Amino acid sequence: GRPRDLEGRKVVISAGGTREALDPVRFLGNRSSGLQGYALARTALARGAEVTLVAANVSLPDPAGAKLVRVESALELRDAVLAAAADADVVVMAAAVADFRPAVRHDSKIKKHSGAPEPIELVKNPDILAELGERRRAARQAAGLDPAPGPGVPTGPGAVSGSGAASDSGASAGSDRSPGSGVSSGGAPPPYPSVIVGFAAETDDVLANGQAKLARKGCDLLVVNQVGEGLAFGTPDNAATVLVAGGSPVEVPRGPKEDLADIVWSLVTARLA
Numbered sequence: 001g002r003p004r005d006l007e008g009r010k011v012v013i014s015a016g017g018t019r020e021a022l023d024p025v026r027f028l029g030n031r032s033s034g035l036q037g038y039a040l041a042r043t044a045l046a047r048g049a050e051v052t053l054v055a056a057n058v059s060l061p062d063p064a065g066a067k068l069v070r071v072e073s074a075l076e077l078r079d080a081v082l083a084a085a086a087d088a089d090v091v092v093m094a095a096a097v098a099d100f101r102p103a104v105r106h107d108s109k110i111k112k113h114s115g116a117p118e119p120i121e122l123v124k125n126p127d128i129l130a131e132l133g134e135r136r137r138a139a140r141q142a143a144g145l146d147p148a149p150g151p152g153v154p155t156g157p158g159a160v161s162g163s164g165a166a167s168d169s170g171a172s173a174g175s176d177r178s179p180g181s182g183v184s185s186g187g188a189p190p191p192y193p194s195v196i197v198g199f200a201a202e203t204d205d206v207l208a209n210g211q212a213k214l215a216r217k218g219c220d221l222l223v224v225n226q227v228g229e230g231l232a233f234g235t236p237d238n239a240a241t242v243l244v245a246g247g248s249p250v251e252v253p254r255g256p257k258e259d260l261a262d263i264v265w266s267l268v269t270a271r272l273a
């Protein structure tokens with residue numbers, strides 16, 4: 001059996017793939033099935049976690065015991081993840097989030113025009129993972145827990161002021177207690193998760209590109225999927241390299257998505273301890 005090492009922990013997992021509406025019937029989407037995110041949810045539940053599963057367009061059986069929040073677009077997924085992250089110990093962004101959305105969502109079905117089709121103008125979606133990392137960095141810095149600014153961390157519209165960290169004044173310097181652990185010495189939990197996990201599909205220069213992305217997004221773990229050759233999208237198996245901030249990469253050979261999920265949770269609990 002599995003260890004109950006996530007007992008009392010709140011985890012948020014995003015799964016599936018976002019759809020960006022063009023009109024009432026059409027969207028831009030991707031091939032993510034949600035299998036890896038749902039495997040993460042089932043294994044976290046088995047290890048005792050309280051799980052919020054933010055599911056974007058997934059048609060899989062609901063994991064028994066998870067709080068399921070269904071979303072469609074990247075903006076909806078952002079709202080749901082940030083709301084749930086406020087008192088979570090761990091956030092795992094396993095969803096494939098669209099980088100762009102159509103600038104205009106038409107209220108009625110776009111008509112076929114004679115002649116050349118209209119180009120679709122796109123605008124950038126917020127990077128939710130980077131936003132979570134930046135919020136945590138800013139809050140920790142404001143609380144004096146992390147005086148050195150992180151290397152290469154982008155600042156921008158996702159950056160928050162340190163206001164949220166004021167409630168964390170009860171924490172002693174250097175303490176890195178987790179919000180849901182019940183070991184706080186009084187006061188509200190910090191408004192950020194202790195451990196942030198991202199996923200990335202990289203085809204070449206996996207280690208170099210992955211390490212750069214890990215630093216850029218400010219997460220603790222980055223699961224770099226191998227794509228292609230019958231792996232990843234819609235398949236029960238995965239193969240990956242888990243990059244660890246401040247640690248050595250962990251190679252996960254091809255196997256069931258549940259096995260990768262258990263390795264991720266073991267690395268997460270090591271960082272929560």
Ligand code: C5P
Nearest residue numbers: 093095097125126127128129198199200
């Ligand atoms: O930059 P890239 O898309 O490769 O990063 C993938 C990771 O970032 C995944 O964990 C995904 O859920 C997350 N992501 C996000 N918001 C976006 C795009 C990706 O949170 N707009």
